[in-house]
Amino acid sequence: MSIVQTEYFTFNELMLENGEKLGPITIAYETYGQLDSNRSNAVLILHALSGDAHAAGLHEGEKDPGWWDSMIGPGKAFDTNEYFVICSNVLGGCKGSTGPASLNPKSGKPYALDFPLITIGDMVNCQKRLIDHLGIEQLLSVVGGSMGGMQVLSWLVNYPQSIRSAIPIATTAKHSPQQIAFNEAGRLAIMADPNWNSGNYYDGSPPAKGLAVARMIGHITYMSDVSMAEKFGRQKKWSSQKEKFTADFEVEEYLRYRGDNFVKRFDANSYLYITKAIDHFDGFAGKTVQEAFQHVKGKVLVIAFKSDWLYPSYQSQEIVKACKIAGLETSYCEIESTYGHDAFLLEIEEESHLIQHFLKKVFYDYEVTDGYAI
Amino acid sequence: MAMRYENIYPDHRIILEWVTPSASVLDLGCGGGELLYLLIKQKGAHGHGIEINVEEIYKCVAKGLNILHGDIENGLADYKDQSFDYVILNQSLQQIRQVDRVLKDALRVGKKVIVGFPNFAYYRSRLQILFGGRTPVNAALPYQWYETLNLHFLSILDFVEYCREKKIRIEHKGFLGKDQQVQLFPNVFAQTGIFLISGGKE
Numbered sequence: 007m008s009i010v011q012t013e014y015f016t017f018n019e020l021m022l023e024n025g026e027k028l029g030p031i032t033i034a035y036e037t038y039g040q041l042d043s044n045r046s047n048a049v050l051i052l053h054a055l056s057g058d059a060h061a062a063g064l065h066e067g068e069k070d071p072g073w074w075d076s077m078i079g080p081g082k083a084f085d086t087n088e089y090f091v092i093c094s095n096v097l098g099g100c101k102g103s104t105g106p107a108s109l110n111p112k113s114g115k116p117y118a119l120d121f122p123l124i125t126i127g128d129m130v131n132c133q134k135r136l137i138d139h140l141g142i143e144q145l146l147s148v149v150g151g152s153m154g155g156m157q158v159l160s161w162l163v164n165y166p167q168s169i170r171s172a173i174p175i176a177t178t179a180k181h182s183p184q185q186i187a188f189n190e191a192g193r194l195a196i197m198a199d200p201n202w203n204s205g206n207y208y209d210g211s212p213p214a215k216g217l218a219v220a221r222m223i224g225h226i227t228y229m230s231d232v233s234m235a236e237k238f239g240r241q242k243k244w245s246s247q248k249e250k251f252t253a254d255f256e257v258e259e260y261l262r263y264r265g266d267n268f269v270k271r272f273d274a275n276s277y278l279y280i281t282k283a284i285d286h287f288d289g290f291a292g293k294t295v296q297e298a299f300q301h302v303k304g305k306v307l308v309i310a311f312k313s314d315w316l317y318p319s320y321q322s323q324e325i326v327k328a329c330k331i332a333g334l335e336t337s338y339c340e341i342e343s344t345y346g347h348d349a350f351l352l353e354i355e356e357e358s359h360l361i362q363h364f365l366k367k368v369f370y371d372y373e374v375t376d377g378y379a380i
Numbered sequence: 381m382a383m384r385y386e387n388i389y390p391d392h393r394i395i396l397e398w399v400t401p402s403a404s405v406l407d408l409g410c411g412g413g414e415l416l417y418l419l420i421k422q423k424g425a426h427g428h429g430i431e432i433n434v435e436e437i438y439k440c441v442a443k444g445l446n447i448l449h450g451d452i453e454n455g456l457a458d459y460k461d462q463s464f465d466y467v468i469l470n471q472s473l474q475q476i477r478q479v480d481r482v483l484k485d486a487l488r489v490g491k492k493v494i495v496g497f498p499n500f501a502y503y504r505s506r507l508q509i510l511f512g513g514r515t516p517v518n519a520a521l522p523y524q525w526y527e528t529l530n531l532h533f534l535s536i537l538d539f540v541e542y543c544r545e546k547k548i549r550i551e552h553k554g555f556l557g558k559d560q561q562v563q564l565f566p567n568v569f570a571q572t573g574i575f576l577i578s579g580g581k582e
Contacts, residue, residue, distance in 0.1 A: 305446075323450070326448060327458045330448075330458045330459065331458060331460075333463075335428075335446050336428070336446060336448065337428070337440075337441060337445075337446050337447050337448065338447075338448045338449050338450070339434065339437050339438075339441070339447075339449045340434070340449050341434070342434055356438070359438055359441065359442070360438070360441050363441045363442050363444065364441060366444075367444045372444060373420050373421075373426065373444065374417050374420045374421055374443050374444040374445060375442075375443060375444040
């Protein structure tokens with residue numbers, strides 16, 4: 007596996023969708039593969055809520071690869087022998103891009119809650135700046151699951167000329183009340199932690215307990231009834247402790263572990279800001295589908311997963327319906343899976359098959375192909 | 381482009397002859413996309429398929445086809461009137477629950493509709509019922525009663541009568557026996573009937 011490095015791009019200022027100005031802004035990003043001579047093979051990968059720019063390969067001295075390494079690399083779905091793959095950390099994040107934990111140039115201290123409310127559109131505007139900086143006029147594709155899929159939709163609507171195709175995966179054009187409710191429970195857990203201190207915790211202890219609970223709630227929604235039963239059953243943890251409310255079942259232990267682990271790598275304020283951006287996202291920006299997709303020429307591949315109850319397939323079908331109405335060249339598949347929402351990170355074989363062939367079709371711009379291998 | 385007819389299913393051959401060049405097509409229940417592929421490749425058609433079976437969808441995607449995962453029953457509602465030159469229901473008509481509603485919608489969405497189905501009045505089927513007392517299983521109806529996906533058993537005459545009743549215009553028809561087209565007494569000797577229809581009223 008190849009060693010990769012995170013790079014940083016800084017620009018002066020961005021006018022946010024709410025009218026406020028923010029700057030300077032740094033965007034952390036990684037690239038894999040080579041940009042071809044006519045700059046036509048660039049694929050932008052967009053990460054989900056807790057993702058980062060490190061999508062593939064290994065960082066020097068680390069043993070865990072990037073979050074979508076199974077999909078990005080030589081011979082994989084995003085074949086780095088063919089394509090130039092870019093992944094950046096979102097605005098508002100905490101993995102190298104400007105977010106609430108970054109230093110506010112005005113105060114010399116972390117922004118905390120002085121950080122403005124950002125949107126999915128703001129994240130995408132930053133990505134557009136990055137793409138311009140890399141000298142890419144048109145992306146071969148923009149791809150992402152979950153919140154990444156929302157960014158894909160935002161690219162489609164806001165920069166239709168800048169993309170040749172779009173692959174929204176396990177996502178929605180807008181959150182349902184149920185989805186907002188889960189996010190709100192997570193946010194309240196963070197804000198209920200006394201350490202949160204109205205967001206001012208950067209020189210003390212972070213709201214670790216609150217953030218861990220938020221992550222636990224998240225993890226429950228990412229799995230399915232079946233995947234939990236298969237992974238944990240009702241296995242009990244052996245414990246010598248005599249306390250009453252310990253983690254008795256393996257699932258409890260797992261969620262606690264996941265929660266505690268998350269705290270080490272994620273900023274609680276970022277969690278608040280990003281989940282808010284997700285909840286407020288409206289893919290068609292209040293427009294009719296025809297208006298929103300008016301200038302879209304690109305091909306679209308929509309992917310959903312059968313057991314995903316957080317982003318159920320009906321939401322993907324709504325995106326498909328919009329594409330149909332707009333007359334876009336669209337493919338849609340609901341992949342069989344028992345993994346729940348996590349499937350977009352785990353159902354590699356099926357996802358790769360769909361994406362590989364779709365990308366090739368867009369890249370070489372053909373209608374149908376003879377040389378198919380099934 | 382020269383037509384190559386080897387290795388093409390006879391029903392696909394007939395449909396290929398009917399479809400005008402560069403037409404837009406919607407193939408409902410397109411399976412692995414063989415027909416749609418031919419239409420694009422040989423007739424310069426464009427369009428997409430709707431298919432319920434995931435494995436078939438993977439085959440379609442491998443062929444470079446645009447394919448939507450879904451059932452025919454609900455697949456048509458989103459399209460505007462006359463969105464396609466042809467809506468195709470080849471060997472899928474008999475598996476739809478609400479045939480009447482879907483056909484009506486197909487005639488709304490497509491300028492023309494192509495329908496292909498197994499002829500239940502095929503003489504072997506008649507003989508199997510009459511003399512065997514058994515539900516027919518033959519080349520036209522290859523599945524046992526407990527494994528067939530067919531919900532409706534119609535004959536060529538049934539369909540012609542249906543079109544007359546609904547004021548649907550039959551523009552072309554093709555009848556297939558084992559290997560070749562059937563000219564004489566199609567309702568007896570054809571395993572498959574294929575129709576190109578248009579219009580239609582309540």
